[in-house]
Amino acid sequence: MRYALIAILALLALLIIAPPLLGTGWQYALINALIAALFAAAFNLLVGQGGMLSFGHAAYFGVGAFTVIHLMQSVEYGDIPFPTVLLPLAGAAVSLLCGALAGFFATMRSGVYFALVTLALAELLHSLAPHWDEMFGGEAGLSSMRMPSLGFTFGSTLEVYYLTLSWVVICIGLLYAYTRTPFGRLTLALRDNEQRIRFMGFNAHGTKIVVFAISAMFSGVAGSLMAISNETANYSVFSTQVSALVVLHTFVGGSTIFFGPIVGACVLSLFTFVVSGVTHSWMLYQGIIFVLVMLFAPKGIGGVIQAHIEQRHALPWKRLAAPYALATLAGLMVACATVFVVQSLEIVLSREYAAAVARTGEYAPYTVFAREWQVFHPFTWLFPVLLLVPGLYLLRRAFARIQTLWDKDDDDDGDIAAAPRELMEGGH
Amino acid sequence: MDTVMQPDVLVIDDLQKHFGGLEIMRGVDLTIKQGERHALVGPNGAGKSTLFNLISGEHRPSGGRIYLRGQRISGLKPEQISRRGLTRSFQITNVFSRMSAFENIRIGVMARHGIRFNLYRRIKPMRAINDEAHALLQQVRLDHRADNLASDLTYSEQRALEIGMTLATGAEVILLDEPTAGMSRDETAYMVELIRQVTEGKTLMMVEHDMSVVFGLCDRISVLVYGRILATGTPEEIRSNQEVQSAYLGEEEEH
Numbered sequence: 211m212r213y214a215l216i217a218i219l220a221l222l223a224l225l226i227i228a229p230p231l232l233g234t235g236w237q238y239a240l241i242n243a244l245i246a247a248l249f250a251a252a253f254n255l256l257v258g259q260g261g262m263l264s265f266g267h268a269a270y271f272g273v274g275a276f277t278v279i280h281l282m283q284s285v286e287y288g289d290i291p292f293p294t295v296l297l298p299l300a301g302a303a304v305s306l307l308c309g310a311l312a313g314f315f316a317t318m319r320s321g322v323y324f325a326l327v328t329l330a331l332a333e334l335l336h337s338l339a340p341h342w343d344e345m346f347g348g349e350a351g352l353s354s355m356r357m358p359s360l361g362f363t364f365g366s367t368l369e370v371y372y373l374t375l376s377w378v379v380i381c382i383g384l385l386y387a388y389t390r391t392p393f394g395r396l397t398l399a400l401r402d403n404e405q406r407i408r409f410m411g412f413n414a415h416g417t418k419i420v421v422f423a424i425s426a427m428f429s430g431v432a433g434s435l436m437a438i439s440n441e442t443a444n445y446s447v448f449s450t451q452v453s454a455l456v457v458l459h460t461f462v463g464g465s466t467i468f469f470g471p472i473v474g475a476c477v478l479s480l481f482t483f484v485v486s487g488v489t490h491s492w493m494l495y496q497g498i499i500f501v502l503v504m505l506f507a508p509k510g511i512g513g514v515i516q517a518h519i520e521q522r523h524a525l526p527w528k529r530l531a532a533p534y535a536l537a538t539l540a541g542l543m544v545a546c547a548t549v550f551v552v553q554s555l556e557i558v559l560s561r562e563y564a565a566a567v568a569r570t571g572e573y574a575p576y577t578v579f580a581r582e583w584q585v586f587h588p589f590t591w592l593f594p595v596l597l598l599v600p601g602l603y604l605l606r607r608a609f610a611r612i613q614t615l616w617d618k619d620d621d622d623d624g625d626i627a628a629a630p631r632e633l634m635e636g637g638h
Numbered sequence: 639m640d641t642v643m644q645p646d647v648l649v650i651d652d653l654q655k656h657f658g659g660l661e662i663m664r665g666v667d668l669t670i671k672q673g674e675r676h677a678l679v680g681p682n683g684a685g686k687s688t689l690f691n692l693i694s695g696e697h698r699p700s701g702g703r704i705y706l707r708g709q710r711i712s713g714l715k716p717e718q719i720s721r722r723g724l725t726r727s728f729q730i731t732n733v734f735s736r737m738s739a740f741e742n743i744r745i746g747v748m749a750r751h752g753i754r755f756n757l758y759r760r761i762k763p764m765r766a767i768n769d770e771a772h773a774l775l776q777q778v779r780l781d782h783r784a785d786n787l788a789s790d791l792t793y794s795e796q797r798a799l800e801i802g803m804t805l806a807t808g809a810e811v812i813l814l815d816e817p818t819a820g821m822s823r824d825e826t827a828y829m830v831e832l833i834r835q836v837t838e839g840k841t842l843m844m845v846e847h848d849m850s851v852v853f854g855l856c857d858r859i860s861v862l863v864y865g866r867i868l869a870t871g872t873p874e875e876i877r878s879n880q881e882v883q884s885a886y887l888g889e890e891e892e893h
């Protein structure tokens with residue numbers, strides 16, 4: 211627990227100190243990562259803790275964003291004074307109300323039907339927004355400007371970054387505190403067994419509405435921060451892509467651990483920032499990561515990290531070092547092969563390349579990994595196979611070895627079950 | 639216990655239930671007295687669990703009334719009935735599987751104290767709640783398992799946990815649906831002792847197939863056959879009842 215606190219404080223210090231040394235591109239990427247992290251944490255309150263999978267959380271994110279844009283416009287035109295610093299409060303309030311209303315209906319059902327109702331509500335907004343000019347500014351959306359407040363001009367990206375960081379840290383702190391309250395514990399009980407809490411005297415529907423509304427409220431704060439950062443919002447914030455992305459972040463990070471979705475959101479949005487600058491296929495890579503995590507680490511990145519932390523005293527680290535190194539190497543080989551194939555196809559199947567072939571009548575060499583490749587040269591085809599086949603073989607070997615070492619440690623120490631469990635489940 | 643002098647806690651009056659065209663409960667009359675341990679026995683499919691579902695609010699009766707201490711509870715929701723002091727366990731184990739044994743009980747204690755929407759206090763320093771949960775855990779003899787996930791407990795430990803959870807809500811009337819089902823002889827004996835201890839001073843109604851448990855633990859017995867109460871009485875009365883003999887007990891006591 212003490213180490214966790216130190217790690218968090220160190221990370222926080224880094225987040226405060228580092229950004230002035232970075233360019234605006236990275237500052238902007240960090241703002242988006244922080245917003246995604248808060249959104250995922252808010253979403254996971256509903257999914258991971260409340261056990262309700264929503265496919266329409268973009269609705270509450272978007273409501274927060276539009277609320278803030280409207281308020282910023284009013285401030286800009288001098289209608290009402292409202293400090294820029296506190297804008298997310300307005301987004302939170304409106305999203306809370308919308309969440310309570312939508313939650314009232316959505317939580318009447320559970321499972322697939324719940325997911326479908328949330329999806330339908332978000333789609334309703336998404337199709338309504340482009341046609342409702344006063345409210346959502348039509349297809350173009352609404353824009354405004356950040357006004358100076360409390361001595362900050364909010365002219366630079368860095369100032370916006372610190373504003374975002376403050377709000378995100380406070381909100382994630384509150385979300386964590388939530389898990390330690392009686393209602394936070396009841397939320398977990400609701401996820402495990404709704405019938406039972408009813409027979410113990412709790413109003414399950416009411417409980418679900420409150421969980422839904424609070425999740426919507428924090429999603430609204432994330433949306434608000436997005437609006438403040440972009441100074442604009444349009445109907446696309448309600449799109450299924452936005453709803454799907456938060457699901458992706460949450461599950462890649464691991465929905466059973468409080469910090470999982472936060473990690474997932476940061477990792478994936480920074481990954482997107484870096485990779486989308488290099489290749490058009492970044493969505494494919496994101497999809498591959500999602501599928502691999504779901505197949506081989508269903509508890510997500512957070513789950514893997516947590517398993518290691520929990521068993522840090524029991525694991526034979528020295529004996530694990532070699533297979534871990536081997537797995538890393540083999541993983542890199544497989545990744546290289548995959549990237550090579552994807553990038554080659556991206557180039558060779560592109561319209562420009564086809565046009566060049568039609569024009570010149572020959573298949574020009576192309577560049578991947580800073581080397582020229584001939585399309586029909588055997589080595590071009592052999593190269594990925596030579597990486598992939600041994601890579602996969604070594605990966606299997608490494609994981610088999612890792613598995614036995616982990617399992618052995620289970621036998622040695624039958625008391626593993628009594629070891630401290632997930633942070634979220636932890637405290638009493 | 640001299641049950642004759644005790645006031646009625648639970649009164650069931652001409653209770654009926656049909657699912658579609660299927661008549662499952664066909665006019666049940668039953669009175670449970672304050673402080674008694676009342677067994678509900680009957681063949682498979684007689685409607686015992688359905689009767690529990692009706693009393694506890696899982697299903698709405700198609701006809702008839704149910705009173706708890708003179709107040710009508712038929713038609714109320716499960717949580718409303720639970721808050722009036724009647725709670726139940728389930729035939730199939732029904733716990734919060736991804737929470738610790740301690741937390742399973744503590745949720746019940748929260749219910750008893752009316753802590754439902756408390757978002758402004760940490761639960762860790764709530765001494766009264768935590769102490770009470772620990773005491774209850776001790777009472778159902780699971781204190782050594784406090785920090786284990788409910789899903790990691792053995793089957794009989796889970797059943798004991800269930801009883802702890804029903805007790806935790808502070809209910810005065812407790813309905814247990816086959817608490818010893820699927821247990822070995824030793825586990826059953828252990829569970830019977832446990833139930834005897836923890837229901838001291840409360841009113842218990844339990845479904846049970848094991849006749850030695852019923853005769854050993856309960857003050858009165860009702861026999862439910864095909865949606866009707868065939869007979870109600872003390873163990874001696876039921877044992878010597880000819881109708882019950884032929885309809886139900888006969889088959890069981892042959893071996």
Ligand SMILES: Nc1ncnc2c1ncn2[C@@H]1O[C@H](COP(=O)(O)OP(=O)(O)OP(=O)(O)O)[C@@H](O)[C@H]1O
Nearest residue numbers: 657660662680681682683684685686687688689729
């Ligand atoms: N929700 C329902 N819908 C339709 N039929 C039902 C429903 N619940 C119970 N039944 C039927 O009611 C009858 C009585 O079931 P119930 O579970 O109450 O029996 P039981 O006495 O508890 O039996 P057992 O000893 O096997 O637990 C059964 O025929 C069952 O199929």
Ligand SMILES: [Mg+2]
Nearest residue numbers: 686687688729
């Ligand atoms: Mg039954």
